[in-house]
Amino acid sequence: MKILKLFLIIFFIFSFNHLKANNEIIKNKITKNLRCLICQGQSVYDSDSEFANSLKVLVDKKLNEGFSEKQIYSYFKDKYGEWILYDPKFNKNTYILWLLPILIFLIGGAIISKSFIIKKK
Amino acid sequence: MLYSVIGYYSLILGLCFGLIIIYFSVKNFQNYQLLDNKILSFTFLQFFFVVISFLCLILSFVLSDFSNETVFNNSHTTKPLFYKIAGTWGNHEGSLLLWLFVLTLFILIFLLRSKKQPTKYKILTLVFQQMIIIGFFVFLIKTSNPFNFLYPTPEEGLGLNPILQDPALAIHPPILYLGYVGTSIIFSSALAATSLNIINKSWASHIKKWVLISWIFLTLGILLGSIWAYYELGWGGFWFWDPVENVSLMPWLALTTLLHCILVLEKKLILTSWVIILSIATFTLSMCGTFLVRSGILNSVHTFANDPERGLFILIFLFCLIFLSLLIFFFFHKNNKNNFTSLFWLSKETSIIVNNWFMMYFLSVVLIGTVYPIFLDVLSSQKISVGPPFYHKLIIPFLIPFLLMMAVGPKLKWIKSNLKDKFYLIILLAISILLSFLIVKNFDTKFLLNTILISSSMYLFFITLRDFFIKIHNNISQNIAHFGFSLLILSILFNNLFSTEIIANLKVGETFQSENTKIVFESINQEKEKNYQSIIGNFSIHNSKGKIENMLPELRIYNQPNIVTSEADIKTTLMSDKFIVINLVQNQDYFNIRYQVKPFMIWIWLSVVLISFGGLMSFIKKEHEK
Numbered sequence: 048m049k050i051l052k053l054f055l056i057i058f059f060i061f062s063f064n065h066l067k068a069n070n071e072i073i074k075n076k077i078t079k080n081l082r083c084l085i086c087q088g089q090s091v092y093d094s095d096s097e098f099a100n101s102l103k104v105l106v107d108k109k110l111n112e113g114f115s116e117k118q119i120y121s122y123f124k125d126k127y128g129e130w131i132l133y134d135p136k137f138n139k140n141t142y143i144l145w146l147l148p149i150l151i152f153l154i155g156g157a158i159i160s161k162s163f164i165i166k167k168k
Numbered sequence: 169m170l171y172s173v174i175g176y177y178s179l180i181l182g183l184c185f186g187l188i189i190i191y192f193s194v195k196n197f198q199n200y201q202l203l204d205n206k207i208l209s210f211t212f213l214q215f216f217f218v219v220i221s222f223l224c225l226i227l228s229f230v231l232s233d234f235s236n237e238t239v240f241n242n243s244h245t246t247k248p249l250f251y252k253i254a255g256t257w258g259n260h261e262g263s264l265l266l267w268l269f270v271l272t273l274f275i276l277i278f279l280l281r282s283k284k285q286p287t288k289y290k291i292l293t294l295v296f297q298q299m300i301i302i303g304f305f306v307f308l309i310k311t312s313n314p315f316n317f318l319y320p321t322p323e324e325g326l327g328l329n330p331i332l333q334d335p336a337l338a339i340h341p342p343i344l345y346l347g348y349v350g351t352s353i354i355f356s357s358a359l360a361a362t363s364l365n366i367i368n369k370s371w372a373s374h375i376k377k378w379v380l381i382s383w384i385f386l387t388l389g390i391l392l393g394s395i396w397a398y399y400e401l402g403w404g405g406f407w408f409w410d411p412v413e414n415v416s417l418m419p420w421l422a423l424t425t426l427l428h429c430i431l432v433l434e435k436k437l438i439l440t441s442w443v444i445i446l447s448i449a450t451f452t453l454s455m456c457g458t459f460l461v462r463s464g465i466l467n468s469v470h471t472f473a474n475d476p477e478r479g480l481f482i483l484i485f486l487f488c489l490i491f492l493s494l495l496i497f498f499f500f501h502k503n504n505k506n507n508f509t510s511l512f513w514l515s516k517e518t519s520i521i522v523n524n525w526f527m528m529y530f531l532s533v534v535l536i537g538t539v540y541p542i543f544l545d546v547l548s549s550q551k552i553s554v555g556p557p558f559y560h561k562l563i564i565p566f567l568i569p570f571l572l573m574m575a576v577g578p579k580l581k582w583i584k585s586n587l588k589d590k591f592y593l594i595i596l597l598a599i600s601i602l603l604s605f606l607i608v609k610n611f612d613t614k615f616l617l618n619t620i621l622i623s624s625s626m627y628l629f630f631i632t633l634r635d636f637f638i639k640i641h642n643n644i645s646q647n648i649a650h651f652g653f654s655l656l657i658l659s660i661l662f663n664n665l666f667s668t669e670i671i672a673n674l675k676v677g678e679t680f681q682s683e684n685t686k687i688v689f690e691s692i693n694q695e696k697e698k699n700y701q702s703i704i705g706n707f708s709i710h711n712s713k714g715k716i717e718n719m720l721p722e723l724r725i726y727n728q729p730n731i732v733t734s735e736a737d738i739k740t741t742l743m744s745d746k747f748i749v750i751n752l753v754q755n756q757d758y759f760n761i762r763y764q765v766k767p768f769m770i771w772i773w774l775s776v777v778l779i780s781f782g783g784l785m786s787f788i789k790k791e792h793e794k
Binding site for chain 1: 401404405408410411412521522525528529532533536537540544548550551552553554555556557558562566669734749751753754760762
């Protein structure tokens, strides 16, 4: 375990040096998280429809204007509604979505440990 | 015309045979000796009529008989013969008929292959299976009859969706259905065994073959869909967390869990209730998949039939089946005393239970992610999308302990064991961490997560690889499957990390130059095929080493329906795929070009083949033992 912790610490130190990322990567990341509204279940990044292409240009423009990733998402959300975001935000609509799987995991763990780890003693 | 009539009445006859089988089985359940041969011939006749009906539909397609509504909606005279045949199941009605065909085929094989099983058990399985089959018959005849007449007979059909006009259409749906429908046998058999209270080691070892078969087909079916999406739909992607993909992944996860549980049940009489629940869940999920796809409430490339009435029917049918199975489970299932007390925490059972725990978690993520937006839409009419980021965030962190568990778990012995040769386990862990550190070192984003992920999958990779050489092979099939899984995760990770992409707008004759690649748009050609026109771009790609490669991406303009599709040109080598697509940009004289280099692409496919090969080995071994 000690070795593991040591490794983890080393990784953390290294990882801080790698936080920079350039515009192109951010652009790809953003367009991957936007739904192409006129396509059947495709992201803007994956699609080559006109709508998707215009959105790509728009994202580029916004990035050059100095918008941050979050601002761009909220810009699109205001314009097209939450449907366009592939990454649902954590809010009162989505508490269940985000937390239920984790809850299921915990309950599963509880059942398993109750069934035999405790009985073991 | 004639074939439609024959096909339709064959369906009705098939339905009648279903009812007759149930009637006879229930009536003569007590003196079952009499029944043994009769039910076999009845089942055979039922299968025979479904085959006739299926052949009639294929013939209607081949002959382009447009008095048949299904043919009219989905075919065209200029369509090549191959797609006329494969197009039979490229639509809602035909695919359901295929489903029915596989259902009746499987129950026939089941009866033939389980001669040694208790007769009562066989009959009950048949009865449950017939309930499903009758449900599908009624569904087919009532809401989606493939043999509806059209009068006056149209001159020409509407044509098949060009995206479906691909060789993969011929094999992807049938293989996927073999997997889906295989789970129905497991379902019926589990219910039958529960009612008779014979859930035991011998049942486990008998049903394991069916679990393996369905699992192999489901795995291959998903793989084929994925490959298809890669070259046809996806601009370089192979898994989109599209609802319909999720819907096929869910039964796969449940089935994989079941497969591992059956292994435990085969050795020790524990987890019986869990196995029954899983058997029910697997089939229910397959049915749910059908419901979600067919009802059209999902927004996906697969929804070629949207009809609320159909959705409602499947939903009601599904609820009846769930209700029935729960009834049987609670009334008949006598829980054998689960003596978990004898379990030591560091044993193979525990590791499989932990595997189940994680698999159920993955399943719940996929399930909730797929159905939650639907519920939210219905309840509060708010539309949200749940896409890849959601699944990645919830699944990837849990993948790490899962992979480690997968590496160490099979090393443990049944019941109780101390870890032997811990030494090499630790050494290999250190090597994996070091290696992945070196690989990821140069990358900017998500450095820590990537290193840990790659280390854990590499760990599994090394350990399974070592086992090929060292261990006396007592479980080579498991080893192959796990090795395949580690290879899969590794290839996906590397593919994600090292893929590069160039997007450019080019006219003919122009050149695009990036750091180490030069793309020259040499020329453009036009060709005319029977049912489409194609525009083929001729590109030469110069890489930094001065190597020149010629690539020919294509645009196809189909005549009926009038749709443009783009066909990627892919050059596959062992190390990487080169992938290029072109697209028309409206009112412009240039093309939108997308060029990608995707490393280890072929290894993703190969590793899935390896995983199912592991299953196949296990299956063959099982057959050998007999």
